Each structure stands twice: as structure tokens, then as C-alpha cells.
Amino acid sequence: xxxxxxxxxxxxxxxxxxxxxxxxxxxxxxxxxxxxxxxxxxxxxxxxxxxxxxxxxxxxxxxxxxxxxxxxxxxxxxxxxxxxxxxxxxxxxxxxxxxxxxxxxxxxxxxxxxxxxxxxxxxxxxxxxxxxxxxxxxxxxxxxxxxxxxxxxxxxxxxxxxxxxxxxxxxxxxxxxxxxxxxxxxxxxxxxxxxxxxxxxxxxxxxxxxxxxxxxxxxxxxxxxxxxxxxxxxxxxxxxxxxxxxxxxxxxxxxxxxxxxxxxxxxxxxxxxxxxxxxxxxxxxxxxxxxxxxxxxxxxxxxxxxxxxxxxxxxxxx
Amino acid sequence: xxxxxxxxxxxxxxxxxxxxxxxxxxxxxxxxxxxxxxxxxxxxxxxxxxxxxxxxxxxxxxxxxxxxxxxxxxxxxxxxxxxxxxxxxxxxxxxxxxxxxxxxxxxxxxxxxxxxxxxxxxxxxxxxxxxxxxxxxxxxxxxxxxxxxxxxxxxxxxxxxxxxxxxxxxxxxxxxxxxxxxxxxxxxxxxxxxxxxxxxxxxxxxxxxxxxxxxxxxxxxxxxxxxxxxxxxxxxxxxxxxxxxxxxxxxxxxxxxx
Numbered sequence: 225x226x227x228x229x230x231x232x233x234x235x236x237x238x239x240x241x242x243x244x245x246x247x248x249x250x251x252x253x254x255x256x257x258x259x260x261x262x263x264x265x266x267x268x269x270x271x272x273x274x275x276x277x278x279x280x281x282x283x284x285x286x287x288x289x290x291x292x293x294x295x296x297x298x299x300x301x302x303x304x305x306x307x308x309x310x311x312x313x314x315x316x317x318x319x320x321x322x323x324x325x326x327x328x329x330x331x332x333x334x335x336x337x338x339x340x341x342x343x344x345x346x347x348x349x350x351x352x353x354x355x356x357x358x359x360x361x362x363x364x365x366x367x368x369x370x371x372x373x374x375x376x377x378x379x380x381x382x383x384x385x386x387x388x389x390x391x392x393x394x395x396x397x398x399x400x401x402x403x404x405x406x407x408x409x410x411x412x413x414x415x416x417x418x419x420x421x422x423x424x425x426x427x428x429x430x431x432x433x434x435x436x437x438x439x440x441x442x443x444x445x446x447x448x449x450x451x452x453x454x455x456x457x458x459x460x461x462x463x464x465x466x467x468x469x470x471x472x473x474x475x476x477x478x479x480x481x482x483x484x485x486x487x488x489x490x491x492x493x494x495x496x497x498x499x500x501x502x503x504x505x506x507x508x509x510x511x512x513x514x515x516x517x518x519x520x521x522x523x524x525x526x527x528x529x530x531x532x533x534x535x536x537x538x539x540x541x542x
Numbered sequence: 543x544x545x546x547x548x549x550x551x552x553x554x555x556x557x558x559x560x561x562x563x564x565x566x567x568x569x570x571x572x573x574x575x576x577x578x579x580x581x582x583x584x585x586x587x588x589x590x591x592x593x594x595x596x597x598x599x600x601x602x603x604x605x606x607x608x609x610x611x612x613x614x615x616x617x618x619x620x621x622x623x624x625x626x627x628x629x630x631x632x633x634x635x636x637x638x639x640x641x642x643x644x645x646x647x648x649x650x651x652x653x654x655x656x657x658x659x660x661x662x663x664x665x666x667x668x669x670x671x672x673x674x675x676x677x678x679x680x681x682x683x684x685x686x687x688x689x690x691x692x693x694x695x696x697x698x699x700x701x702x703x704x705x706x707x708x709x710x711x712x713x714x715x716x717x718x719x720x721x722x723x724x725x726x727x728x729x730x731x732x733x734x735x736x737x738x739x740x741x742x743x744x745x746x747x748x749x750x751x752x753x754x755x756x757x758x759x760x761x762x763x764x765x766x767x768x769x770x771x772x773x774x775x776x777x778x779x780x781x782x783x784x785x786x787x788x789x790x791x792x793x794x795x796x797x798x799x800x
């Protein structure tokens with residue numbers, strides 16, 4: 225089938241489209257000439273950027289006023305579809321809001337969902353998505369067999385961001401039939417200074433091998449010296465050493481920096497999924513059997529608390 | 543306060559996963575255990591019921607071969623009873639069908655003030671079932687809860703976001719998905735393990751719940767091929783002799799990043 229009409233669940237951060245949104249729009253535009261950016265926010269200021277990267281139309285709910293997008297945006301999407309629009313494919317970013325909107329919509333439309341994808345192809349005979357499993361060692365290709373619309377979620381950094389050179393997309397306001405009973409009452413930001421984790425050229429991540437929370441300071445110092453961003457394994461986020469926003473992995477951020485330094489991280493599947501796409505990987509770990517050494521370009525079998533302080537001294541001395 | 547926790551019984555994550563050669567779905571025929579991610583929900587439920595000063599924690603689960611070993615772990619922690627949906631016709635169910643089945647199991651228990659699930663399972667990790675259940679049940683929901691309390695009959699939740707977290711309020715009844723680390727799951731006591739053996743677990747089929755199993759292909763998706771990803775080659779691995787930091791400096795110099 226041809227994908228005549230693709231919707232992308234679009235998100236904004238500080239008024240501008242997120243990188244995940246631009247990735248999905250870029251890919252959608254390569255598959256179809258009709259691409260709708262569906263926003264659970266006010267669309268006016270973002271219309272130019274959304275158009276530049278592939279959107280031909282913007283549907284915007286306006287500010288959600290503290291409502292969670294799951295109920296609100298899925299209801300708005302359903303209302304537009306009930307009104308006669310026929311998207312063939314609806315693409316979602318694999319993140320909190322994307323998952324919630326997709327899940328609610330799948331029930332409203334009684335359609336299956338395929339999540340955690342890294343690629344999509346339209347062969348003319350069917351639309352197929354690719355999902356990595358077993359830590360990314362195996363790729364599963366799944367074809368949608370039912371009637372459109374197909375619902376699929378994609379991991380961040382699956383597609384290159386490519387400007388399509390389009391004009392500002394026309395914004396159509398859509399109504400929110402139900403904003404849901406859950407309400408956001410306060411927003412807390414846990415950003416660090418320096419480059420953002422998922423955009424940094426160098427990422428230094430720490431794990432259990434650091435021994436205790438106070439030793440995470442070594443990770444911050446090393447990443448600062450390298451002008452990179454500090455990251456973490458799920459184990460130390462769960463243990464409360466660092467905020468969740470530091471987490472690299474399947475349930476955290478996906479990073480693809482030029483250099484990834486894993487310190488005291490064994491390399492559980494959960495973590496590897498989030499960093500295996502890094503160009504160069506350095507690992508420091510006590511256990512020489514640790515799976516992280518299977519993907520590292522340079523592996524140091526040793527105590528992170530001995531190696532890292534010396535590395536920091538050497539870098540400071542340059 | 544009555545709480546229902548969705549628990550998944552999964553193949554031991556310590557054993558490498560494998561696909562069934564005929565269906566290309568994950569093999570789940572060996573011994574199954576309680577998904578670690580669900581232990582947090584069980585603990586959270588027990589604490590909330592305790593704080594409320596009354597009520598009980600019930601479990602719902604869907605698993606092949608009448609498997610109850612994971613359910614027994616949760617019962618040993620302190621849950622009172624469970625409903626297990628085990629039906630060969632449900633094999634290969636997609637997330638949407640799973641959500642419909644679990645929602646029907648929740649209704650069979652008469653509903654609850656709060657329904658708790660993990661954010662995603664450790665084996666399939668589709669990650670949509672909790673929110674799909676909420677939609678099927680017509681309930682409000684807060685996903686990715688990392689801190690939960692009940693005040694004046696309403697939920698107060700710290701919900702993870704990309705940048706940090708949001709404070710969210712939500713009336714009951716509701717459904718939440720909780721992240722790992724939200725609470726420290728207790729270890730079942732010996733007494734708890736013994737008591738769990740006689741706690742009631744009702745086993746039902748999809749037809750008992752009024753859900754029509756559609757299987758994998760009926761759900762609208764078909765696995766067309768499975769391939770091996772290009773493996774990343776391991777590089778040089780060296781034992782630290784006190785001087786290996788120099789190797790790292792050299793490596794970074796060669797990349798011209800320092």
C-alpha cells in the first residue's frame with residue numbers, strides 16, 4: 225500500500241520541535257508527501273520549523289493546561305479521524321508522552337501497536353518496521369497486516385534529521401474532547417550545566433562499580449574535563465545516586481556520541497541498547513567477563529576508583 | 543483501600559532469551575519467575591494499603607501453562623489473592639489483547655481503588671499495556687510514577703519526564719505505572735512463603751472473561767523476518783597495571799578529542 229497520509233505525534237521543548245520530532249518528520253516526508261505534525265500544544269510558533277523538516281500540515285490542540293497528553297491528545301486524534309481523516313500511519317517517539325498517547329489511541333481505534341522500532345519501510349506490499357531485541361543483537365521485521373492506520377513508536381536517533389525545505393505548515397486547531405482527570409500541578413527540571421546527555425559529543429557514564437554515591441563526583445569531573453555530559457546506568461539511578469534524567473539505556477536516554485566512556489558498568493542489555501550506537505567506546509570494569517568489553521574499542525580491566533583519578537590528573541596536566 | 547497489581551511471570555532474565563523457531567515469538571515454555579519490575583508495584587501496593595489502615599492487595603496475571611510461581615512470590619510478599627489467565631488461545635497475543643484480558647481480570651475481582659503496573663516488562667517491553675488497560679477500564683492514569691502517596695482520597699504522584707519530574711494529582715479510582723526504584727521491595731519471609739501456598743489463585747480462560755483471543759496475526763501484525771544485527775567487534779582489552787590511564791589518553795588523542 226502507499227502511505228498517502230502520515231501523522232507524526234509532535235512535541236515541543238521551550239517552544240521548538242524536539243529532535244525526536246524532527247527525526248520522525250524527516251522520515252515521514254521520505255515516505256509520503258502528506259505529513260501532519262499533530263501537536264498537543266500551541267502550534268503557531270513552531271509551524272515554520274515543523275514545515276522546514278517535512279510537515280505539510282499542523283494540527284494543534286492548543287495549550288493543554290496541565291492535562292497529561294495520553295487522554296487529551298489521543299482523544300483529539302480520534303475526533304479528527306472520526307471527522308473523516310484517514311491517516312495510513314501514525315508515528316510516535318518512544319518516550320513517555322508518545323507511549324501514553326499511542327496506547328490510549330490504540331484502544332480507541334482497536335488497533336495493534338508496535339513499539340521500540342528503529343526503522344520503517346514501505347515495500348508497496350506492506351509496511352514493515354524493524355525492532356531490535358536481545359540487546360540489539362537480533363533484528364525483528366514485523367509487517368502490519370490489518371487495516372490502516374498503523375501505530376508505531378520509534379526509538380530516538382533512529383533517523384537522520386534532514387530539512388525538506390518546506391514552507392511554514394498551515395496550522396489547524398483541533399479540539400480536545402476530554403482532557404482527563406489527572407493534572408500536572410508543578411514542573412521540576414533536573415538539567416545539568418554543559419552539553420545535553422543525548423546531544424553531547426562525549427559521554428562519561430558511571431555504574432555500580434563506583435562503589436558508592438559520593439564517587440559519582442569522579443564521573444562529573446571527568447566529563448567536565450572532556451567537555452562531555454555525565455550519564456549513568458539504571459542500577460545507580462534506581463539506587464538514588466543520580467536523577468533519572470542521567471540514565472542511559474532502554475528506559476533512559478539513547479546516546480550516540482563520538483566517544484562513550486563506561487565506568488564501572490557491566491553492560492546489561494538494558495544499558496547496551498542505549499549506547500551501542502556510539503562511535504567509540506571505552507570501558508573500565510573490574511570483571512574481565514563483563515559484557516561491556518564485548519563492545520568496547522578499548523577495555524581496561526581494573527578498579528575504576530584507581531584508573532579514573534589518574535586519568536583526571538593526566539588530563540588536567542595537559 | 544483495595545489495590546490490584548498487574549504482575550508478569552517471565553523467563554529468568556539471567557538465562558539468554560531465545561525465539562521459537564516456528565512463530566518467532568519469545569520462548570516462554572521454561573520456568574517463569576516474577577518480573578523484577580513488578581516487585582516494586584507489589585511493594586508500593588502493600589505500603590499504600592498499610593497506610594490506609596485497611597483493604598487488601600490482589601494480583602492479576604496472564605501466563606501460559608497455568609504458571610503461578612511468580613504469583614506465589616508476590617503472594618509471599620503479602621498480597622491476598624490473585625486471578626491467573628492461562629489459555630493456549632492467548633499465545634502470541636499483542637499488547638492490546640493483553641490489556642483487554644488484564645482489564646477483564648481486574649473487573650472479575652470487582653475493580654479496585656488503585657491499579658498498579660510496572661512501566662514495561664523485562665522480556666517484551668512493549669510498554670503500552672498499563673495505559674491501554676486504563677483506557678479499556680475508562681480510568682484516569684499516571685504513568686512513570688516515581689513517588690506515590692494518597693492524600694484526601696486523591697493520588698499525588700511525582701511523574702518522570704525527559705527533563706526531570708512533574709507533580710501530578712489524580713482522583714481515585716485510577717491506574718498508575720511505577721518505575722523501578724520507587725520503593726525497596728521486601729523479601730518474602732519464611733512465614734509469608736508458607737502462607738502463600740494456601741492463598742487463593744483463581745485460574746480462568748479468555749472465554750470466562752468475555753475476551754475473544756485473536757492471536758498474533760489476528761491482531762494485525764506478522765513477523766516477516768528475523769536477522770542478526772551487524773555485531774560490534776570487541777577491541778583491545780588490557781589488565782590495569784597502574785599505567786593504563788595512559789592508554790585512554792592515547793586513545794582520546796588519536797580521536798583528536800583532546
